[in-house]
Amino acid sequence: MQTNQENLLPFHGNVYFFPNFFGDEESRELFESLYHELHWKHKPIKIFGKEIMQPRLTAFYGDPGTSYTYSGLQQAAIPWHPALSGIKRKIETACPEPFNCVLANLYRDGQDSMGWHRDNEESLGACPTIASVSLGASRSFQMRDYATKSTRLSFELGNGSLLIMSGETQQYWEHQVPKSKPISSPRINLTFRHIMANF
Numbered sequence: 617m618q619t620n621q622e623n624l625l626p627f628h629g630n631v632y633f634f635p636n637f638f639g640d641e642e643s644r645e646l647f648e649s650l651y652h653e654l655h656w657k658h659k660p661i662k663i664f665g666k667e668i669m670q671p672r673l674t675a676f677y678g679d680p681g682t683s684y685t686y687s688g689l690q691q692a693a694i695p696w697h698p699a700l701s702g703i704k705r706k707i708e709t710a711c712p713e714p715f716n717c718v719l720a721n722l723y724r725d726g727q728d729s730m731g732w733h734r735d736n737e738e739s740l741g742a743c744p745t746i747a748s749v750s751l752g753a754s755r756s757f758q759m760r761d762y763a764t765k766s767t768r769l770s771f772e773l774g775n776g777s778l779l780i781m782s783g784e785t786q787q788y789w790e791h792q793v794p795k796s797k798p799i800s801s802p803r804i805n806l807t808f809r810h811i812m813a814n815f
């Protein structure tokens with residue numbers, strides 16, 4: 617990705633952060649329409665062969681024929697919601713990538729979370745660019761070196777922020793959104809991705 621932004625990773629990969637990519641008012645309106653209009657589902661994932669419910673709700677949107685498999689869960693894309701395609705167009709001004717889908721996560725409150733993982737599915741290619749938009753409650757997004765589990769970084773992903781991960785990030789770094797007891801309001805996160813054909 618071409619940008620004048622500072623790379624926030626110290627080595628192996630690139631992370632760029634735009635704290636106010638969407639204005640407060642616009643972000644609040646987007647949150648309301650996505651919260652009420654996306655087809656949120658509570659789905660299981662397979663971990664070591666065992667099915668467990670994800671600690672959050674999800675929805676997967678994208679171009680016709682796009683499907684995404686992760687942690688034993690296959691999802692076919694629902695056709696773009698107009699609010700999601702509007703957000704995608706705006707992101708593409710900062711990050712001109714051919715995104716063809718978006719995985720939406722709804723963290724209902726601070727009890728919802730996402731554990732340590734890498735977005736390194738083969739269908740994303742070797743060096744995927746992932747654009748992550750946050751709306752609603754602010755949550756911390758932590759990263760650490762995958763091999764050593766050290767060099768921890770933490771970013772506060774507030775309402776209207778955009779975080780872009782690119783280059784070797786998904787090979788060398790893992791990330792999570794930990795639980796946060798005091799948070800009682802919801803957060804929506806949208807990760808725009810490009811899934812290659814034939815997966």
Ligand SMILES: O=C(O)CCC(=O)C(=O)O
Pocket residue numbers: 719721730735748757773791793805807
């Ligand atoms: O909620 C977030 O900020 C992260 C979401 C994420 O890591 C993912 O969808 O793979």
Ligand SMILES: [Fe+2]
Pocket residue numbers: 733734735791
């Ligand atoms: Fe992720």
